[in-house]
């Protein structure tokens with residue numbers, strides 16, 4: 098009987114981010130059913146977390162439970178498979194009435210043929226975006242790739258309207274432009290809670306303008322954008338070719354600038370490379386400071402992953418973070434996605450984090466990487482398998498179970514790594530003859546003790562990054 102104590106505590110932590118898994122699952126489901134079905138059945142489901150490798154979903158009554166089992170189980174399993182689950186498992190729990198009442202109307206859901214109500218066109222107030230609470234200066238890892246942009250953002254946050262106006266940040270997708278803009282917003286609101294901060298994408302600005310023209314609400318539109326203390330506009334390159342929006346933005350810019358209000362713009366390229374941008378706007382964008390963000394180098398990528406893991410309270414070994422950082426090199430959003438994928442994979446397959454597991458989790462998305470097994474990897478896996486902390490296995494304890502786990506770890510390290518007997522001995526604080534004895538002891542027991550043989554086989558496959566199905570085939 099294999100028990101996973103360290104894994105269980107990891108899973109408890111993983112539950113905190115199982116929301117990420119659930120949103121990915123919902124994204125997959127939504128693409129495969131009608132909107133009506135989605136809103137009827139999936140929108141009210143409560144994600145109860147991942148328990149022992151199974152995604153547990155809360156539904157309102159036994160009717161819904163049965164309906165899900167019959168109609169959506171396969172779809173949910175496919176969704177989990179797309180996230181890397183080898184043997185996807187989904188279970189349903191009927192929620193207690195109180196939670197149920199909060200989640201759903203009491204009548205059975207209407208049949209999926211009811212047409213979806215058409216949402217009214219959004220007005221500009223509905224388009225308003227709030228700042229992402231995660232995008233603060235504290236959560237921003239500074240490296241050689243972004244230190245200038247970071248310093249400029251900080252200077253602007255400390256002296257809005259005075260240091261650099263506008264601040265123009267450019268760089269490729271997913272490198273932290275929006276994060277830095279929001280960080281300035283948070284900083285300003287913390288120091289001056291009464292200030293007005295507006296974050297808007299160029300697309301939303303354009304839509305707001307179109308709606309304002311259509312609804313004859315230009316005065317409100319202008320009041321809204323020209324009365325702020327800090328205006329953050331994302332993806333300003335999308336102004337290209339939109340003459341009416343450029344015209345309106347030009348006046349917004351002037352009104353704010355003349356009143357010493359801070360403007361921060363982000364773009365995927367510098368102003369001079371934005372085609373069909375009016376000369377007067379381009380020159381204004383160049384009045385302040387133009388700074389770029391580059392792709393992060395390896396150390397910064399590891400630091401970002403580490404911060405993310407800590408933020409989500411996931412205890413993940415450094416060498417696994419390093420493997421992910423080597424795999425994803427250019428885009429931080431993808432880097433974070435890769436971390437989530439590894440966490441989802443290990444939680445859905447009920448296996449502890451290791452480099453082999455991470456390589457496997459990422460192999461569908463990125464080019465597979467050759468993983469060299471390290472002594473620490475083997476020790477961790479054996480510890481999880483034998484349900485005891487790694488330090489106990491490396492310690493001096495003589496209890497039978499501990500001795501057996503220690504011998505298995507030494508046996509597997511000898512088999513799966515290039516380390517010599519003295520090196521293995523040193524790792525365990527023992528001499529090479531003890532390791533030799535351990536190896537012959539395990540070899541002797543293999544074949545005789547079926548439980549031990551199965552455990553060693555399973556560990557060997559895991560360390561090589563092969564799943565159970567592969568080896569059974």
Ligand SMILES: Nc1ncnc2c1ncn2[C@@H]1O[C@H](COP(=O)(O)OP(=O)(O)OP(=O)(O)O)[C@@H](O)[C@H]1O
Pocket residue numbers: 231232236237238239243268269270271272273274275276277365401429430433
């Ligand atoms: N230096 C950093 N430290 C920590 N997290 C970062 C850093 N840079 C980016 N990120 C994270 O990477 C993700 C993508 O960042 P962001 O959305 O700011 O990118 P972007 O450059 O605005 O991309 P796009 O051009 O697609 O809008 C976010 O989750 C953000 O928190």
